[in-house]
Amino acid sequence: FVTKTPPVVLDWAPWNHTAAGNKVSYLVLTNGGTYYIDDGKPAPGKFDETLRNLREVSCTWYFNVPIGWDILVEELEQDAELATTFFKDLKMMFYAGAGMAQLTWDRLRAIGRKTTGHEVLLATSLGATETAPFALACTEVQEKSGNVGVPSKGLTMKLVPNGGKLELRLKGPSITPGYYRDAAKTREAFDEEGFYCMGDALRPADPEDLSKGFFFDGRVAENFKLTTGTWVAVGAVRAALVDAMDGLIRDAVITGEDEAELGALVLLSDRAAKLPEPELTQALSDCLARAAQAATGSASRVRRILVLTETPSFDKGEITEKGSLNQRAMRSNFAAQVDQLHRGGAGVIKV
Known part of the structure; x- marks a missing residue:
């Protein structure tokens, strides 16, 4: 939808991080959109600035981490004027960085339907700095949170058994060729077939139909x-x-x-x-x-x-x-x- 409607984005993510410095900035530049830099963030004493900005800017695509959505949904439910401005042009709510609680997921969908009269897509994805960062995404309406979707066009995904889980590995043109001046770390990051080892585990939403996407199943190193x-x-x-x-x-x-x-x-x-x-x-x-x-x-x-x-x-x-x-x-x-x-x-x- 960003190619049909130039995106309007308000984003707080730090520019030294790939989420803002790569994904969001190029999403806006590539599609001739508008990028508002948010001086607020989902932290004590800083979210009021985000709320002030959201009362002035109607985004077409809005990104936050789950803790940010946890705070925002409370405000949207209590402030009808804020909700009206927030959902006026919004076509996609997007989260990443961690799992979203089902309660927050349900409340966001409900306030979206109440405000607009229709379903507003709530979506997520999976990636890393090394994948530039977009790799998998789910853009179909889901009843449950956590479906990270399928690989983007041009990427090949491999799932490898590891500790009772399926470890995600990726290959494609958007994957980093390695780490700067660190040959040892580069060798450790790729398997014998050249796939980048994400360190994340996935499980299929439907084992009989992998096009239905996958759920994040934890970090292998955390287990x-x-x-x-x-x-x-x-x-x-x-x-x-x-x-x-x-x-x-x-x-x-x-x-x-x-x-x-x-x-x-x-x-x-x-x-x-x-x-x-x-x-x-x-x-x-x-x-x-x-x-x-x-x-x-x-x-x-x-x-x-x-x-x-x-x-x-x-x-x-x-x-x-x-x-x-x-x-x-x-x-x-x-x-x-x-x-x-x-x-x-x-x-x-x-x-």
């Missing part, structure tokens, strides 16, 4: 084993837990490496943080029990959680530039809380 020897797909477990907690948490760090069962350090949503202590504990316990009951096995069943009271730090590598949690860094930096979670102690909620 770990329980004491049973069973691999844990951290990305999938985290997404399922966030969805099951009914909007009470905004993110989770999955724990349990070399333990008998899974746990999670959780970050409360703004709504949950305002609840009285007894009510909050009961609500978290009830949701955790339902989530555990719905899980299919020990590698997907989170049995204990602990609320993190300390905000993750970007400077310590706990948060990526895309706003998602670095699972391994979080587990390492919050080792004391992980130990408390699995040994038992004050604040641990378990089923």
